[in-house]
Amino acid sequence: xxxxxxxxxxxxxxxxxxxxxxxxxxxxxxxxxxxxxxxxxxxxxxxxxxxxxxxxxxxxxxxxxxxxxxxxxxxxxxxxxxxxxxxxxxxxxxxxxxxxxxxxxxxxxxxxxxxxxxxxxxxxxxxxxxxxxxxxxxxxxxxxxxxxxxxxxxxxxxxxxxxxxxxxxxxxxxxxxxxxxxxxxxxxxxxxxxxxxxxxxxxxxxxxxxxxxxxxxxxxxxxxxxxxxxxxxxxxxxxxxxxxxxxxxxxxxxxxxxxxxxxxxxxxxxxxxxxxxxxxxxxxxxxxxxxxxxxxxxxxxxxxxxxxxxx
Numbered sequence: 402x403x404x405x406x407x408x409x410x411x412x413x414x415x416x417x418x419x420x421x422x423x424x425x426x427x428x429x430x431x432x433x434x435x436x437x438x439x440x441x442x443x444x445x446x447x448x449x450x451x452x453x454x455x456x457x458x459x460x461x462x463x464x465x466x467x468x469x470x471x472x473x474x475x476x477x478x479x480x481x482x483x484x485x486x487x488x489x490x491x492x493x494x495x496x497x498x499x500x501x502x503x504x505x506x507x508x509x510x511x512x513x514x515x516x517x518x519x520x521x522x523x524x525x526x527x528x529x530x531x532x533x534x535x536x537x538x539x540x541x542x543x544x545x546x547x548x549x550x551x552x553x554x555x556x557x558x559x560x561x562x563x564x565x566x567x568x569x570x571x572x573x574x575x576x577x578x579x580x581x582x583x584x585x586x587x588x589x590x591x592x593x594x595x596x597x598x599x600x601x602x603x604x605x606x607x608x609x610x611x612x613x614x615x616x617x618x619x620x621x622x623x624x625x626x627x628x629x630x631x632x633x634x635x636x637x638x639x640x641x642x643x644x645x646x647x648x649x650x651x652x653x654x655x656x657x658x659x660x661x662x663x664x665x666x667x668x669x670x671x672x673x674x675x676x677x678x679x680x681x682x683x684x685x686x687x688x689x690x691x692x693x694x695x696x697x698x699x700x701x702x703x704x705x706x707x708x709x710x711x712x
Contacts, residue, residue, distance in 0.1 A: 508548035532681030584664030609653030
């Protein structure tokens with residue numbers, strides 16, 4: 402499954418001479434019979450001549466040729482899934498307000514048939530929530546969770562999981578104050594996240610010894626912008642171990658640079674009180690000097706890009 406906008410969609414957005422041609426992904430007209438459905442993109446009005454306006458129209462009307470009362474579409478899940486991937490990737494070209502309104506409308510339309518609604522929530526889980534998805538996007542997923550919680554097609558039992566995920570997603574969102582906690586160093590000395598003094602704080606919640614954590618640790622050690630800010634004293638890195646196997650943590654103490662603050666959560670507060678979303682380890686948060694979240698659960702390359710842009 403592709404995880405980037407395909408060339409056809411991009412050309413459709415950029416081209417200003419498409420007129421009123423009704424074009425499908427496979428360049429055929431939609432056929433409606435007992436077994437066949439073709440995904441047909443909406444017509445982009447010729448009066449929309451800028452890439453921004455064309456992308457905006459496409460996002461708003463993307464699913465208009467799908468009949469959400471017709472569950473035979475669900476026999477073509479590979480086609481629908483590819484359409485979903487392109488749709489989500491297309492959203493990077495439009496404003497947040499357009500994204501939220503369009504995505505909520507998709508789920509409102511999908512309510513016409515519960516199997517449709519369930520399938521589209523499954524796609525959101527796979528691409529927007531799964532920690533292994535390169536398209537993972539919590540802000541978009543929050544919009545989906547809100548649609549699920551407001552929907553009449555789900556009963557109260559079916560809303561338990563999305564409700565818990567919604568509560569957890571609300572914590573430590575970009576622009577919010579990061580949850581404070583106490584960490585303990587190998588010396589036994591304690592400190593708190595909020596007491597750290599630096600222009601930036603990079604919180605690295607990890608489990609020493611796990612393969613992904615070792616890879617991230619190596620990448621962080623080699624990240625130019627991160628290490629530049631660290632050496633200049635503008636950045637502090639707090640590596641925190643949230644679990645109880647202290648012998649394993651102590652065994653890997655020498656793996657961490659001495660310039661970092663490397664501690665553990667003695668009271669297991671982070672995990673037991675769900676202060677941070679630990680569906681995947683490691684996880685990284687970039688905070689400003691007031692401990693406001695700049696980047697949440699961000700890949701190292703995104704943190705690097707942000708720091709590179711700073712004077």
